[in-house]
Amino acid sequence: MQIMPEQNKQCLNFFSSKFGSLITYSTDRSASIKSFKVGFVYRIAQMLILAYIFGWELYHNKGYQVFDSVSSVVTTKVKGQGFIPLNSSLELDLKEQNFTFLNDLYTLKSGQDYRMMDTADYVIPPNEYNSIFIMTNFLKTKQHQDKCPEESTKFKAKCNEDADCLNLGSALNSWNGIPTGKCIHKYPGSDLKVCEIFAWCPVEDENVRTEDFLVRNVLNFTIFIKNDIEFKKFGKKIRNIQPYHTNKYLQTCEYNLEKDPYCPIFQLKYIISLAENDPNEVYQMLIKGGVILIEIIWNCDFDFQSSCLPEYQFHRFDSKQTDTASGFNFRFANRFRENDLEVRELYKAYGLRLIINVSGTSGRFNIVPLMLTIGAGIGLMSISVILADCVLLNFTKKKRFYHEIKELNVDRMLDTNIRIARL
Numbered sequence: 191m192q193i194m195p196e197q198n199k200q201c202l203n204f205f206s207s208k209f210g211s212l213i214t215y216s217t218d219r220s221a222s223i224k225s226f227k228v229g230f231v232y233r234i235a236q237m238l239i240l241a242y243i244f245g246w247e248l249y250h251n252k253g254y255q256v257f258d259s260v261s262s263v264v265t266t267k268v269k270g271q272g273f274i275p276l277n278s279s280l281e282l283d284l285k286e287q288n289f290t291f292l293n294d295l296y297t298l299k300s301g302q303d304y305r306m307m308d309t310a311d312y313v314i315p316p317n318e319y320n321s322i323f324i325m326t327n328f329l330k331t332k333q334h335q336d337k338c339p340e341e342s343t344k345f346k347a348k349c350n351e352d353a354d355c356l357n358l359g360s361a362l363n364s365w366n367g368i369p370t371g372k373c374i375h376k377y378p379g380s381d382l383k384v385c386e387i388f389a390w391c392p393v394e395d396e397n398v399r400t401e402d403f404l405v406r407n408v409l410n411f412t413i414f415i416k417n418d419i420e421f422k423k424f425g426k427k428i429r430n431i432q433p434y435h436t437n438k439y440l441q442t443c444e445y446n447l448e449k450d451p452y453c454p455i456f457q458l459k460y461i462i463s464l465a466e467n468d469p470n471e472v473y474q475m476l477i478k479g480g481v482i483l484i485e486i487i488w489n490c491d492f493d494f495q496s497s498c499l500p501e502y503q504f505h506r507f508d509s510k511q512t513d514t515a516s517g518f519n520f521r522f523a524n525r526f527r528e529n530d531l532e533v534r535e536l537y538k539a540y541g542l543r544l545i546i547n548v549s550g551t552s553g554r555f556n557i558v559p560l561m562l563t564i565g566a567g568i569g570l571m572s573i574s575v576i577l578a579d580c581v582l583l584n585f586t587k588k589k590r591f592y593h594e595i596k597e598l599n600v601d602r603m604l605d606t607n608i609r610i611a612r613l
Contacts, residue, residue, distance in 0.1 A: 223582065223592070231581045235574035243567035252491070253563030255553035258423035260488050262548035264320050270411030270458075272307035273298065274403060304406075312405060314522065314539060320548075324411065324458070325541040326476045327404045331394045334533050338391035339376050339384045340365060347384045349373040355385035366393040394536060401477060408476065409459035412444065413544070416454060417486055417500065421552045424492060430454050430500045445502065452499060456484075458542070464504040471510060478517030479540040481508040488550030498552070507545065518543050 247253040298304070310316070312325040340347040346354075346361040355369045362369070367389020376382040387393075417430040431440075432452055443453035445460065465482045466472055474480075483505045490498035508518065517540060525534045582592050 225582070225586060227586065228578050228582045232574055232578035235577045236571065239570050239574060243570065247563050247567065252553050254555055254560040255493070256556040256559055257551050257553045258421045260548060260550040261420045261422060263418045264546050264548060265416045266322050267414040268309050268313050268322060268324060268411055269414070270407065272312055272405040272407050273304040274307065274405060276303040276305060307405060320546045322413065322544045323541055324408065324544070325405065325539045326408050326479070327540040329394065329398060329403065329538040331392065331536045332533065333390035333392065333536055334531055335389070336391040337370060337386055337388050338393060339374055340367070340387045341393050341395065342376055342382060342384050343396065349383055349385050390534060390536065394538060404476060409462070411458045413456045413458065414454060415456065415546065417548060419488055419548065421490070424552060424554055426492070426552065428498050430486065461504050465506040475517070475542065477540065479519050479542065480506065481518055481543045481545065483507040484544055484546045486546065486548045488548070490550070490552035492552060492554045
């Protein structure tokens with residue numbers, strides 16, 4: 191037998207100590223061990239993993255399906271007659287705590303004159319993408335261009351002398367007009383002085399009580415929502431008007447979560463009741479405005495469902511009413527000429543902005559996601575082996591013996607056999 195030179199042995203030992211782990215191969219070794227503790231952990235882990243694969247991934251997440259998201263178009267139509275009593279005031283103001291009068295606020299009374307309003311008056315603009323604005327209250331100011339005192343609540347509008355009305359900088363961004371440089375009395379005989387402006391006069395007075403212009407009967411308005419959707423991947427086109435919905439049915443039905451959950455016509459009072467259940471807040475929303483989110487959810491399973499039906503949900507989207515920047519409002523104006531003078535009616539419109547959001551997914555069986563789910567599940571089954579080995583090697587009485595069986599060093603065993611053979 192040829193003996194390697196001492197130098198070659200040193201090089202081989204150095205290489206083995208530094209890089210031996212890179213050329214070491216480990217293989218699984220099968221051993222049958224009868225242990226209640228290890229077997230119990232192993233089977234329980236397998237059962238939990240199988241329950242996860244079949245219960246969560248395949249059943250709940252439908253891991254056997256390919257999915258598609260919804261594409262949607264929404265059109266709306268509001269119906270209802272509103273009315274505002276002339277020369278009449280509400281008996282209660284915003285500070286009152288008893289709001290039971292809302293139940294009979296929207297009834298016509300004999301001997302009372304009213305101004306009628308239809309959809310052309312209170313739906314602004316008449317057509318909007320996935321949204322509706324219904325005016326429930328307003329403040330109207332008839333104006334013409336002239337010189338007049340600025341509103342005293344505007345920043346730096348109050349003054350003591352003419353110099354206070356010059357070089358106002360960015361403060362003018364919130365003003366109603368251009369300052370003339372004069373400091374004048376707000377009202378004849380008043381001690382309050384404000385800057386004079388050239389603007390549409392008189393300026394809007396935001397301190398005017400607006401409750402008296404609340405549109406009566408607004409809670410009885412109905413909204414017809416027509417929603418056409420498409421799942422392009424599956425070539426499916428569906429709408430929320432069902433095959434059994436006839437013209438006669440649509441004239442009489444109203445959405446109700448329990449009695450008629452698929453009617454596409456919604457009473458505004460019912461929408462608000464689902465979005466906000468505090469009568470105080472409902473009244474504040476009608477006076478100052480608010481935002482309500484209408485969600486139409488389409489979750490369709492084309493493997494097991496013969497038809498795909500929508501689910502409607504209603505949420506209040508804006509914050510509760512506060513004294514700062516609460517509600518929802520905007521301004522618009524109608525211009526005309528009167529006595530050869532350009533005149534406009536400025537409206538500050540308060541109301542309910544209804545935002546319609548459509549979402550959903552659909553699924554259908556496909557062999558590819560099924561194989562991916564099963565493959566991932568087979569990989570997870572190795573977790574049961576890891577847990578059983580952990581118990582076997584750390585929590586049994588014969589753990590040292592099991593370590594020797596589990597982690598057998600073949601080189602050490604061969605050296606031992608060689609030494610025995612030499613003996």
